[in-house]
Amino acid sequence: MKYLLIYAHPNPKSFNHALKETIVARIRATGQQVTVRDLYALQFNPVLSGNDFVSFSAGKVPADIATEQAFVKEADVMVVVHPIWWFGMPAILKGYIDRVFSYGFAYEVTDKGVRGLLSDKKVMVFNTTGGPQETYKQYGFTASVENIFNAGIYGFSGMQVINHTFFYGVPTVTQKEREDMLASLTKVEF
Numbered sequence: 001m002k003y004l005l006i007y008a009h010p011n012p013k014s015f016n017h018a019l020k021e022t023i024v025a026r027i028r029a030t031g032q033q034v035t036v037r038d039l040y041a042l043q044f045n046p047v048l049s050g051n052d053f054v055s056f057s058a059g060k061v062p063a064d065i066a067t068e069q070a071f072v073k074e075a076d077v078m079v080v081v082h083p084i085w086w087f088g089m090p091a092i093l094k095g096y097i098d099r100v101f102s103y104g105f106a107y108e109v110t111d112k113g114v115r116g117l118l119s120d121k122k123v124m125v126f127n128t129t130g131g132p133q134e135t136y137k138q139y140g141f142t143a144s145v146e147n148i149f150n151a152g153i154y155g156f157s158g159m160q161v162i163n164h165t166f167f168y169g170v171p172t173v174t175q176k177e178r179e180d181m182l183a184s185l186t187k188v189e190f
């Protein structure tokens with residue numbers, strides 16, 4: 001399997017960074033390939049601009065988008081690692097989706113309705129939260145985030161979500177609990 005890991009966190013000392021490194025090590029240990037696209041390190045431009053629309057309507061894909069689409073095309077499994085910010089994804093990742101998951105690449109409209117075009121791909125999502133699991137349960141936040149990401153974005157694009165893991169309350173749990181969270185990745189099948 002060819003994995004493409006999309007990573008969105010600006011801090012190299014963050015827990016998300018440790019999560020990303022652990023997942024990369026796990027995939028490589030199985031002898032499989034993983035390509036990492038670290039959106040902050042790449043200084044990925046997340047703003048879908050007027051010029052992008054002009055290019056798309058002329059049948060041209062802007063170069064930075066074409067680069068990312070080539071990585072997506074090559075992958076069998078996309079792994080997405082990021083914190084939950086304002087009950088969504090960091091803006092840089094939202095902008096990656098806005099620009100890279102474009103019409104004609106990720107989806108199209110046919111006589112029969114919208115059709116996802118990435119149906120040969122699977123997705124695994126790993127999120128950290130500030131809020132505790134009880135709050136997520138009480139307010140239905142987990143289900144909301146799952147619906148938006150898994151049905152609204154990845155599923156809409158035809159992708160099959162095979163894993164969505166939440167690591168809750170990461171800044172406030174104990175160091176041991178965070179270490180256990182990283183250790184739990186050994187149970188995830190890559």
Ligand code: FAD
Pocket residue numbers: 009011013014015016017018083084085086087088128129130131132170171175178179182
């Ligand atoms: P960090 O803060 O980087 O790290 C947490 C702790 O883990 C630190 O003590 C760090 O030293 C430690 N750590 C680092 N590496 C390791 C390691 N290898 N092993 C063990 N410990 C380690 N939360 C919500 O629930 N809902 C929201 O809507 C929401 N909105 C937010 C919006 C913004 C703009 C921001 C900045 C935060 C928001 N949060 C929200 C909180 C956010 O989700 C959490 O702060 C984040 O998920 C924690 O992950 P992190 O990687 O940033 O952790």
